[in-house]
Amino acid sequence: MLTFRVEKLVPGGYGLARTERGVVLVKGALPGELVRGEPKWKKGTLFLEAPEILEPHPARYPEPLPPSADLPLAYEAQLPLKEALVSDALERVAKLEAPLAPIHPSPRPLAYRTAAQYARHPLGGLAYRLPESRELHRLEEDPLLAEPLAWAFDVLKLWPLPVEEVALRGSLLEGKVLLGLVGGVPEALKRPAKALVKEGFAGVVWAEPSPKGRFRGRVTPLAGERTLLEAFGPLKATVSVESFSQVNPLAAGDLLEEARTLVLGGRRALELYAGSGLFSLLLSPRYEEVVAVEISKEAVRRGEMDRNRLGADNVRFLRMDARKAEALGAFDLVVVDPPRAGLSPEVRAYLKETRPREILYVSCDPATWARDVGALVQGGYRLAFARPYEFLPFTHHVEVLSLLRL
Structure with a gap:
C-alpha cells in the first residue's frame, strides 16, 4: 500500500504522482x-483506479456527480x-512556445448537457456503465443535464422499458427531447413509444445494438x-x-462566433x-464555394436540410471519408474538427501538399491537436491563434479553437 501526493492533472483525467515505485x-x-x-x-504503467483520499483538495466539489464527471472540483478551479x-501539450508535444488566449468558460457549469446515454438497470431506473469494468452505477439524478433532459431522466427512471440503453437528445431552443431506445424488439416497443410521445417526448426511435457503437446498426423510427x-x-x-452534435450548444455557439472572426474569406x-x-454553413457568406465532407449518412442528411432551410446554395455536402480529400484539390481555407485521434496521416499529407492559406483546426484532444500542429508548423505554417474552450465542465475534456496560416 502506497501513500503519496498527486502532482498534477494529465491527459485522460488522471492525477500524476511520482512515487518510490515510479510514476x-x-x-x-x-x-x-x-x-x-x-x-x-497495466500496459507498462502503474494505475490506481480507486484511491482513498486522505487529504482532499480544498476546492473539491461537495455535491453528488455522475461517474463521468472525473474532475470533481469547484468550477473556477477547473x-x-x-x-x-x-499549454503543456503545445510545449511538450508540438515543441512550440506560442501564446494561448485565455480559456473561454462554459456559459453554464452545470445543467449544460443536451445529450446523454444511460443503461437500463436490471433493478429499474437508469445507470452509468463504467468504461473499464462495464459495471452499472445506478443514478438518481444527473446535475449535468440541461432542461428538458432532466425532466426526461425523471420520467424514464419510472418506465420499465425492455431495452438495454436509452439515449437522449434535447433542444434548448425548442424545449423538447428526442429518445433513442437501444436493444429490445422494435415491434414490442411501438406502443410504449407512442405513449412516451403523449407523455411529452418529441420523438422516439429504436436502434439495433452494434459492436461498432450506438446507432451504427439498424435504426427504426417508432413515433413522433x-x-x-x-x-x-x-x-x-x-x-x-x-x-453526433455538440452536447453543450451554448459553449459551441460561442466558439462558432469567434471562429468566423478569425478567417480571411x-x-x-x-x-x-x-x-x-x-x-460550412457559418462561413458560407465569406466564400464563393464551400464543400463539407462527412462520412455519416444521418449527419449529411441533417446538413442538407439545414442548407436548404438557410438558402446556403454555395454549400455542397459530400458523403465520403476525409482521408480521400486529395481528390478534391486545393482550397483557400480548410476547416478540420476531427475525432480524438486527430488528423489521419492522409489528411496531414493532403494539407502539406495543397497548402491552403488558412487551416481552422478545432480539437477535442490537446495531445493529438499539438501533434498535428507541430507537424504543420514544420511544414511551413505558423500558429496564428489558439484558445482553449470549456465544453464539458466537471470532466477533464477541453476543446481547442486554433488557426494556422502560411
Missing part, C-alpha cells in the same frame, strides 16, 4: 491531494487546470419527430438522437469531419 496515474484524484492505495501495472493541459432545431450561437441547425473553403456542416 502512478490516479483516477479521480486532484492535484495536491494525499491519497492511499495499491497501484497495479479552468486553469484545463488551460494548463493545452426525428429531428429538432437547436441554436448554436449565430446558427440554428437540426439535431437528432442518431448522430476567399474563393473556396473545405470542411473535413464536417458532421452536419456547422462551420
Whole structure:
C-alpha cells in the first residue's frame, strides 16, 4: 500500500504522482491531494483506479456527480487546470512556445448537457456503465443535464422499458427531447413509444445494438419527430438522437462566433469531419464555394436540410471519408474538427501538399491537436491563434479553437 501526493492533472483525467515505485496515474484524484492505495501495472504503467483520499483538495466539489464527471472540483478551479493541459501539450508535444488566449468558460457549469446515454438497470431506473469494468452505477439524478433532459431522466427512471440503453437528445431552443431506445424488439416497443410521445417526448426511435457503437446498426423510427432545431450561437441547425452534435450548444455557439472572426474569406473553403456542416454553413457568406465532407449518412442528411432551410446554395455536402480529400484539390481555407485521434496521416499529407492559406483546426484532444500542429508548423505554417474552450465542465475534456496560416 502506497501513500503519496498527486502532482498534477494529465491527459485522460488522471492525477500524476511520482512515487518510490515510479510514476502512478490516479483516477479521480486532484492535484495536491494525499491519497492511499495499491497501484497495479497495466500496459507498462502503474494505475490506481480507486484511491482513498486522505487529504482532499480544498476546492473539491461537495455535491453528488455522475461517474463521468472525473474532475470533481469547484468550477473556477477547473479552468486553469484545463488551460494548463493545452499549454503543456503545445510545449511538450508540438515543441512550440506560442501564446494561448485565455480559456473561454462554459456559459453554464452545470445543467449544460443536451445529450446523454444511460443503461437500463436490471433493478429499474437508469445507470452509468463504467468504461473499464462495464459495471452499472445506478443514478438518481444527473446535475449535468440541461432542461428538458432532466425532466426526461425523471420520467424514464419510472418506465420499465425492455431495452438495454436509452439515449437522449434535447433542444434548448425548442424545449423538447428526442429518445433513442437501444436493444429490445422494435415491434414490442411501438406502443410504449407512442405513449412516451403523449407523455411529452418529441420523438422516439429504436436502434439495433452494434459492436461498432450506438446507432451504427439498424435504426427504426417508432413515433413522433426525428429531428429538432437547436441554436448554436449565430446558427440554428437540426439535431437528432442518431448522430453526433455538440452536447453543450451554448459553449459551441460561442466558439462558432469567434471562429468566423478569425478567417480571411476567399474563393473556396473545405470542411473535413464536417458532421452536419456547422462551420460550412457559418462561413458560407465569406466564400464563393464551400464543400463539407462527412462520412455519416444521418449527419449529411441533417446538413442538407439545414442548407436548404438557410438558402446556403454555395454549400455542397459530400458523403465520403476525409482521408480521400486529395481528390478534391486545393482550397483557400480548410476547416478540420476531427475525432480524438486527430488528423489521419492522409489528411496531414493532403494539407502539406495543397497548402491552403488558412487551416481552422478545432480539437477535442490537446495531445493529438499539438501533434498535428507541430507537424504543420514544420511544414511551413505558423500558429496564428489558439484558445482553449470549456465544453464539458466537471470532466477533464477541453476543446481547442486554433488557426494556422502560411
